[in-house]
Amino acid sequence: MSHIIHRDLRRVPPVAVSAAGITVTDRAGRTYLDASGGAAVSSLGHAHPEVLAAMHAQIDRNAYAHTAFFTCDAAEELAARLAAEAPGDLDHVYLVSGGSEAMETALKLARQYWLEAGQPRRRTFLARRQSYHGNTLGALAVGGNEWRRQPFAPLLMDVPRVAPCYEYRDRADGQSTEAYTAALLRELEQAILAAGPENLIGFVAETVVGATAGAVPPTPGYFRGVRRLCDQYGLLLILDEVMCGIGRTGTLYAFEQDGVLPDLVVLGKGLGAGYQPIGAVLARAHIVQRLRDGSGAFQHGHTYMGHPVAAAAALAVQQVIQRDCLLGAVTARGTAFRRMLRDAFGNHPHVGDIRGRGLLIGLELVAERAGKTPFAPEQRLHAIIKGEAMARGLMIYPMGGTIDGRRGDHILLAPPFITTEAELAEITSRLADTLTSSLTSSLA
Ligand code: PLP
Numbered sequence: 402m403s404h405i406i407h408r409d410l411r412r413v414p415p416v417a418v419s420a421a422g423i424t425v426t427d428r429a430g431r432t433y434l435d436a437s438g439g440a441a442v443s444s445l446g447h448a449h450p451e452v453l454a455a456m457h458a459q460i461d462r463n464a465y466a467h468t469a470f471f472t473c474d475a476a477e478e479l480a481a482r483l484a485a486e487a488p489g490d491l492d493h494v495y496l497v498s499g500g501s502e503a504m505e506t507a508l509k510l511a512r513q514y515w516l517e518a519g520q521p522r523r524r525t526f527l528a529r530r531q532s533y534h535g536n537t538l539g540a541l542a543v544g545g546n547e548w549r550r551q552p553f554a555p556l557l558m559d560v561p562r563v564a565p566c567y568e569y570r571d572r573a574d575g576q577s578t579e580a581y582t583a584a585l586l587r588e589l590e591q592a593i594l595a596a597g598p599e600n601l602i603g604f605v606a607e608t609v610v611g612a613t614a615g616a617v618p619p620t621p622g623y624f625r626g627v628r629r630l631c632d633q634y635g636l637l638l639i640l641d642e643v644m645c646g647i648g649r650t651g652t653l654y655a656f657e658q659d660g661v662l663p664d665l666v667v668l669g670k671g672l673g674a675g676y677q678p679i680g681a682v683l684a685r686a687h688i689v690q691r692l693r694d695g696s697g698a699f700q701h702g703h704t705y706m707g708h709p710v711a712a713a714a715a716l717a718v719q720q721v722i723q724r725d726c727l728l729g730a731v732t733a734r735g736t737a738f739r740r741m742l743r744d745a746f747g748n749h750p751h752v753g754d755i756r757g758r759g760l761l762i763g764l765e766l767v768a769e770r771a772g773k774t775p776f777a778p779e780q781r782l783h784a785i786i787k788g789e790a791m792a793r794g795l796m797i798y799p800m801g802g803t804i805d806g807r808r809g810d811h812i813l814l815a816p817p818f819i820t821t822e823a824e825l826a827e828i829t830s831r832l833a834d835t836l837t838s839s840l841t842s843s844l845a
Contacts (some may be wrong), residue, residue, distance in 0.1 A: 528605040650759035651729075
């Protein structure tokens with residue numbers, strides 16, 4: 402009997418007792434290859450000696466001092482580094498304890514920005530369907546994951562949503578990628594006009610969609626078009642890089658590959674790489690300047706913001722990524738991994754699409770390829786896949802059922818940046834066995 406309220410109230414998961422490199426070991430002595438980095442978290446693998454040493458040193462020096470009284474070197478250094486490596490004038494950093502907290506922070510910062518600009522009517526966000534921005538009430542409200550939102554819908558602010566950029570599902574036969582992108586941007590413009598630009602705070606989107614659709618990158622030019630519309634109608638652009646940021650796609654920030662500069666960037670997961678709970682918001686200079694010139698304070702705060710040990714861990718993660726040239730490694734290994742997956746599943750009757758950027762990769766599963774017909778949610782394919790994968794010592798992140806009224810199952814793969822090609826081949830082989838047995842029992 403466990404006293405923890407686990408995710409699944411009817412089943413206690415295996416007890417993890419140790420973890421090193423890309424492997425996690427449970428109390429029964431079984432080992433698991435971490436092919437999803439948890440949920441795209443463990444970018445450096447487990448027990449990285451330099452991150453552990455940085456945390457130990459920080460604990461010995463100063464484990465905690467409340468930010469109402471002090472700042473600390475680790476947090477200052479981390480913020481300076483994130484700002485220096487971010488493009489443009491994304492010069493300011495707000496440090497919190499995770500992705501949802503960071504999203505709440507970005508939403509409030511954006512609202513206060515407009516308040517202090519003398520535009521209090523701006524109180525609505527625009528967001529996208531099939532998106533996930535966190536599980537707290539503000540983050541759920543801008544998210545587009547209906548099964549997560551539905552029980553709490555009466556508690557959520559109203560947020561109009563537009564289509565995500567999801568070429569595999571939504572580009573019509575015969576339609577070019579350019580025409581599809583232009584149609585999405587027209588839909589966004591219509592939504593802005595319908596809501597009234599004077600009522601809008603900003604547009605919220607994941608640069609590369611993570612768990613709700615399975616590593617879906619934007620089409621070329623999509624975010625440049627979004628930025629243009631945000632500029633034209635005076636909306637802030639808030640990009641959620643909790644899953645796709647901090648190197649996961651081969652650049653430190655995924656939006657660098659889309660040629661845009663957002664006003665606010667939301668970070669989590671890979672920032673602490675699983676060593677400490679930490680999230681952050683990067684803000685452009687004009688946002689912070691307005692608050693500085695206005696009330697002089699951001700009306701927000703959390704007890705554990707800017708935590709010294711979390712900041713020290715995240716700083717060490719940044720140092721390792723740079724010193725070991727891991728961004729280049731992500732690009733190279735991502736390409737190799739996608740090639741292996743295409744070789745293994747490119748002609749698979751139930752793998753409709755293999756996509757992603759860097760080491761954030763998705764496989765979309767279909768009952769029938771030509772029509773892209775999804776599996777029925779009652780088959781609970783994603784749940785079967787998770788069980789079969791764990792039985793083969795493989796951690797992957799399948800999602801499925803019905804998300805925002807759309808059916809579909811996909812598998813998210815996000816191995817640590819240090820995963821070798823031999824390990825990627827082993828992951829591919831275990832995944833093949835997993836799929837075969839899952840589909841056999843699901844189709845039986
Ligand atoms: N945003 C995105 C894109 C995410 O994938 C997640 C978590 O999966 C979050 C926000 C929320 O982060 P957290 O679970 O750390 O609160």
